[in-house]
Amino acid sequence: MGFLAFLVIGAISGASAWIFYPGKSNGPGPIRLLLAAFLGFIAALASSCLGQYLGFFQSGQMLEWLGAIFASCLAGCIFTALAK
Incomplete structure (x- = not known):
């Protein structure tokens, strides 16, 4: 999988x-959304990288x-839970 696929999945x-993500917010600011x-x-x-290094795939x-999809969704949910 290439760099572009990771970028699209993560974004x-x-x-x-x-x-x-449910919670009180003043709207997604452009900096927080990009972060x-x-x-x-x-x-x-x-x-x-970790999965290939450990030999899982x-x-x-x-x-x-x-x-990659699971890890990026989990990271996004954790970030928004802590940011809101």
Whole structure:
């Protein structure tokens, strides 16, 4: 999986976690929204690298995609829970 796929997965899951997470907010500010997307990207990249290093999967397998999506959603939810 390439850099662009991690960027898209992380940005979508981080931004959607910020937008749809319940809680009081003054609206998603552009800096916090970009930070949530960036943290989702970092989480997707880290889960892929860690999974390949530990031997759970090889590059391009479905488990890598699922791990990247799960890790970026989890990072986005944790960030928004702490930020709101």
